[in-house]
Amino acid sequence: MPISIPVLPFPAVSNVPAPATGLSAPWVKWTAFGAGVGAAATTALFAATSGLGVYFARQVVTPRRTRDANLEILALFDSEHGKQIILPANEDTTVDGTYSLYFDGGAGHARIGAIRSYVPREGTVQRDVEEIYSGDLAKAVRGWWSGSIYPSPSAVGLAEEEVNVPVDGGMAPAWLVRADPDATTWAIMVHGRGAQRTECLRAVRTAHAAGLTSLLISYRNDGEAPYASDGRYGLGLTEWHDVEAAIRYALAHGAKDVVLFGWSMGGAISLQAADRSPLSRHIRALVLDGPVINWVDVLAHHARLNRIPAQAGRLGQWLISNAAGRALTGLAAPLDLKSMDWVTRAEEIRIPTLILHSKDDDFVPYGPSAELAEKNADVITFEPFTQAGHTKEYNVDPERWETTVLVWLNNTLGRTRHPAVRRSEA
Structure with missing residues (x-):
């Protein structure tokens, strides 16, 4: 399975506007209240950033026990070219080459080959089924795409x-x-x-x-x-x-x-x-x-990919790299990212x-x-x-x-x- 770090559904965090300067007289009476609101907003933003940083760090170092069956299997049929499968068109399924489709929680495995039909406006792609190694693909409804082609x-x-x-x-x-x-x-x-x-x-x-x-x-x-x-x-x-x-x-x-x-x-x-x-x-x-x-470059890339604020991404790296973060990451010892x-x-x-x-x-x-x-x-x-x-x-x-x-x-x-x-x- 070719995933280096999974794309994760992090919640969006809104940027808090910087406070204005040079307030005119009519706004002066609101300054104290505004300062209180600003402090509360800053505290909330810090808490959200910290939470994202911790979550990001834990995701990086925690192995996944299961795979998400995030690819719908739309149809399987026989053709003059052999078995064909129709799948949703996405950035993986529309690239030429040979791949695997795993289904039934990984118990099923088929090798998928050439693209036979792809019409972007329809949102589907039709490909060859070169080999079914295990499982009943005709009954499968969902699975996942992989670059690991062979079973043994x-x-x-x-x-x-x-x-x-x-x-x-x-x-x-x-x-x-x-x-x-x-x-x-x-x-x-x-x-x-x-x-x-x-x-x-x-x-x-x-x-x-x-x-x-x-x-x-x-x-x-x-x-x-x-x-x-x-x-x-x-x-x-x-x-x-x-x-x-x-x-x-x-x-x-x-x-x-x-x-x-x-x-x-x-x-x-x-x-x-x-x-x-x-x-x-x-x-x-x-x-x-x-x-x-x-690793620093890769983790920064994934922070951007997941729309994580830069400070949360840096916090995640710090938690992984420092002994003080062990209680939050679960690591037995910190990882020196810079040495890699x-x-x-x-x-x-x-x-x-x-x-x-x-x-x-x-x-x-x-x-x-x-x-x-x-x-x-x-x-x-x-x-x-x-x-x-x-x-x-x-x-x-x-x-x-x-x-x-x-x-x-x-x-x-x-x-x-x-x-x-x-x-x-x-």
Whole structure:
């Protein structure tokens, strides 16, 4: 699920006009009363701003336990092109590419393909139904749109093994997809905020073609791995320990080094693992898709997106970053957001890194990714996409995504074989 931070229905807050100056005589008798009203209004505004700031901060760090079925399913029928579905036309459903439609609380899953008809004035879009993996789509009335196309590695034509990675608090389930028996470089794949390991399946064929054994991991608070003691996201500052555990697992099972793949917050987690883990010497490369490069920038963007007053947005950041805010956010420890500004720390990145990021990403703006690559061009390669929403670069143009990543991996790892990705659909 590609949501970095959900758009939330914050209540509107009216701006209180600034007090006038140079009052004329007839207005003097109202000054004391006006001052009282002004103080009350200021207090009310402060209370509203504080409440919004607290709510915003909690939403940022609190995992969602369920998904909103916010997409109506209008019709399903057979045509000369196979099964077709009619959905409301919105900024997601009208973009070309291949996606998923989840329904029945996530128990149902269908892969949705090409647009067959879209007339804006009708407000609907007709698309191919490429595959129904589970559930009865004919009976479904609502669901949600997702960039996580496949349900398992076998759905992309690769065999998987279910394994468990020891982490704090227990075992984190993972998929292991083996490449050559003698493969010593593994791809460890890290999904984004609010998603699960299915998000990473889009990269498995590419990693396999590069000769990499893939480990698609779960991590704390994602609904599969054990929850953290505080049940809160660390935005990368805590989750990297689970990536370190995955690296340790890989090294114990035949790997000599790894490539970290990260989507959205998974990119932030991967950068923290590369920066903080004693095992970072085993990380040969990073492949980051729509990564969070600067949390301060992302949170400010979402404050604007949700029409939150700037002071409330800044308060939310302060609550997340300071020990005094723990009682309100539920965090066990404050999160140093400034330490996760990689634009400022650009020269500290020494591991070869490929960043793929859409210019039309409206959840995690691509600007910091481009700026980071510009500041450290010797180490970081930036591949901009267009049209794609957040972490949906592959969905819009899978061939370009796969070719870009495969060529870069082969060059970076010094390999010349596996020139192409073998594409097959289940």
